Amino acid sequence: MNYPKDLLYSKSHEWIKYEDKIVIIGITDYAQDSLGDIVFINLPEDGDEVEKGEAFSDVESVKAVSDVISPVTGTICEVNEELLDSPEKINENPYDAWLIKAKEVIDHEDFMNAEEYEVFLKKQ
Amino acid sequence: MGTFIPNTNKQRDEMLGDIGLNGMDDLFRDLPSRCIYNDMLDIPKGLSEIEVVESITKISKKNKVFDKILRGAGSYNHYIPTTVPSIASKEEFLTAYTPYQGEISQGILQSIFEYQTMICEITGMQYSNASVYDGATAAAEAINMCVDKKHDNVLIAETVDKRIIDTIYTYNLGKNININIIPMKDGELDKNALKDMIGDDSACLLIQQPNYYGILEDVDNIESVVHNAGVKLIMSCYPTSLGLLKTPGEYGADIAVGDGQPLGLDVAYGGPYLGFMATKKSMFRKLPGRIVGQTVDCNDNKGYVLTLQAREQHIRREKAGSNICSNQAHCALKIAIYLSTLGKEGFKEVAIQCASKAAYLQNELSKIGLNLVYKKSYFNEFVVKCKNRDDILKRLEENNILGGLPLDNDKILWCVTELIKKEDMDKVVNIVKEVNDELDI
Numbered sequence: 001m002n003y004p005k006d007l008l009y010s011k012s013h014e015w016i017k018y019e020d021k022i023v024i025i026g027i028t029d030y031a032q033d034s035l036g037d038i039v040f041i042n043l044p045e046d047g048d049e050v051e052k053g054e055a056f057s058d059v060e061s062v063k064a065v066s067d068v069i070s071p072v073t074g075t076i077c078e079v080n081e082e083l084l085d086s087p088e089k090i091n092e093n094p095y096d097a098w099l100i101k102a103k104e105v106i107d108h109e110d111f112m113n114a115e116e117y118e119v120f121l122k123k124q
Numbered sequence: 125m126g127t128f129i130p131n132t133n134k135q136r137d138e139m140l141g142d143i144g145l146n147g148m149d150d151l152f153r154d155l156p157s158r159c160i161y162n163d164m165l166d167i168p169k170g171l172s173e174i175e176v177v178e179s180i181t182k183i184s185k186k187n188k189v190f191d192k193i194l195r196g197a198g199s200y201n202h203y204i205p206t207t208v209p210s211i212a213s214k215e216e217f218l219t220a221y222t223p224y225q226g227e228i229s230q231g232i233l234q235s236i237f238e239y240q241t242m243i244c245e246i247t248g249m250q251y252s253n254a255s256v257y258d259g260a261t262a263a264a265e266a267i268n269m270c271v272d273k274k275h276d277n278v279l280i281a282e283t284v285d286k287r288i289i290d291t292i293y294t295y296n297l298g299k300n301i302n303i304n305i306i307p308m309k310d311g312e313l314d315k316n317a318l319k320d321m322i323g324d325d326s327a328c329l330l331i332q333q334p335n336y337y338g339i340l341e342d343v344d345n346i347e348s349v350v351h352n353a354g355v356k357l358i359m360s361c362y363p364t365s366l367g368l369l370k371t372p373g374e375y376g377a378d379i380a381v382g383d384g385q386p387l388g389l390d391v392a393y394g395g396p397y398l399g400f401m402a403t404k405k406s407m408f409r410k411l412p413g414r415i416v417g418q419t420v421d422c423n424d425n426k427g428y429v430l431t432l433q434a435r436e437q438h439i440r441r442e443k444a445g446s447n448i449c450s451n452q453a454h455c456a457l458k459i460a461i462y463l464s465t466l467g468k469e470g471f472k473e474v475a476i477q478c479a480s481k482a483a484y485l486q487n488e489l490s491k492i493g494l495n496l497v498y499k500k501s502y503f504n505e506f507v508v509k510c511k512n513r514d515d516i517l518k519r520l521e522e523n524n525i526l527g528g529l530p531l532d533n534d535k536i537l538w539c540v541t542e543l544i545k546k547e548d549m550d551k552v553v554n555i556v557k558e559v560n561d562e563l564d565i
Binding site for chain 2: 058
């Protein structure tokens with residue numbers, strides 16, 4: 001498993017990256033591996049509001065449908081629509097296959113760094 | 125009659141003894157005494173089989189069974205080949221309830237898979253579910269597939285069966301969905317009203333083909349208005365008509381639904397009927413209910429499984445796309461047998477007979493002055509003006525014929541199926557003429 005040092009992590013297994021005032025969100029290597037082969041993704045739309053702790057997307061793997069929880073409260077400014085046609089990109093490279101970008105972020109969960117996230121995973 | 129509880133008293137005593145209880149009352153001793161009814165239930169004594177048959181037969185005689193039926197408006201009296209009841213009543217198929225571990229009943233799953241394949245073939249769509257309860261439920265579920273946060277406005281043609289519209293209202297109670305009825309003009313959807321009412325927040329348009337008055341909607345033009353606005357098109361279809369008419373798939377509809385009753389199910393108040401639902405690839409993950417798929421096991425043997433249920437309520441609970449989690453398996457089986465018996469040519473033949481015979485009756489009625497209310501193309505139902513409407517229907521009833529459905533302002537909605545012969549129609553026309561002559565003197 002791979003957990004890049006330049007990213008932040010949430011307890012519900014999303015990765016978060018700050019780029020100026022924009023927040024990029026995806027799901028972690030652990031999440032994609034637990035889900036198995038992802039066959040479908042439901043994504044929100046540009047302009048939708050997300051709230052921390054609330055689902056903003058769901059991913060369907062060969063095993064089940066799982067919610068993706070937003071680690072921040074803000075407004076979506078970009079959606080990775082490429083994933084709609086090729087959701088398997090999340091399995092192939094979870095840190096390249098971001099789901100949404102959010103702006104005007106006014107609240108967020110307590111994030112972990114890569115090291116803390118790995119410790120957190122061991123306790124799971 | 126026999127008892128519903130298969131255990132003998134001896135077996136019951138043994139079981140109670142094994143868990144250290146003295147009697148049945150002991151088993152319920154944890155219940156507060158106020159919850160236990162100690163008196164005898166006020167129900168009649170059991171009946172013998174002969175008595176049961178006698179009393180049920182007596183009740184069934186209250187039904188009026190007509191020799192000939194010229195009424196449709198949602199339920200259609202078609203011929204049911206004897207293969208349908210004969211095969212469907214085989215005990216391997218005729219079970220009391222759904223197998224919860226679906227895969228254990230490969231035969232039932234295969235019958236549903238065949239049903240789904242045939243529904244796709246007759247609708248021209250790519251994906252079908254295993255069916256829902258009836259055509260109205262199917263329409264409501266189809267709307268559910270189209271609505272989202274930004275598209276919460278549902279458009280329904282006024283020419284859709286009112287009972288379907290009522291079901292949609294019931295289905296959507298408590299949801300934040302706006303339902304707007306597009307008015308009709310000359311018996312069909314008013315396309316100008318559609319253009320005015322369609323907007324950015326519109327999710328879908330539901331139309332019925334042929335519509336409630338039997339008329340063929342101008343689906344080609346409706347489809348382009350709807351799709352140019354980025355809105356989904358749902359078509360509720362009379363399945364028998366698909367043997368002759370352009371299919372929802374050919375029109376480019378997004379979802380095809382309808383009541384499967386005309387395909388081998390008896391006309392019955394209260395059903396059981398069946399709602400079919402089929403869609404195209406881009407929407408198949410939103411299809412509610414059960415879907416059966418064909419696959420191979422680890423030894424490469426063909427097998428059937430319940431598939432694509434990831435959004436169902438037994439998996440996603442409150443986040444499920446729908447609360448439908450069962451289907452009309454036995455009705456679906458009957459439909460699969462019906463369609464297999466008819467075959468491609470037979471299916472087409474039924475549709476051609478319905479349309480041709482309806483055209484004959486309409487023409488004969490017009491000769492005696494009963495003219496079409498809407499001069500439009502129709503399939504096997506049409507509305508005529510009959511000034512002595514009630515007298516005509518009464519006289520037909522006396523002759524054991526169920527006439528068309530009375531509509532407001534002295535109108536009758538007639539329906540002709542392959543079960544109506546030329547002599548029958550000539551007789552109907554004579555009776556109508558007779559009544560009119562008598563009353564108009």
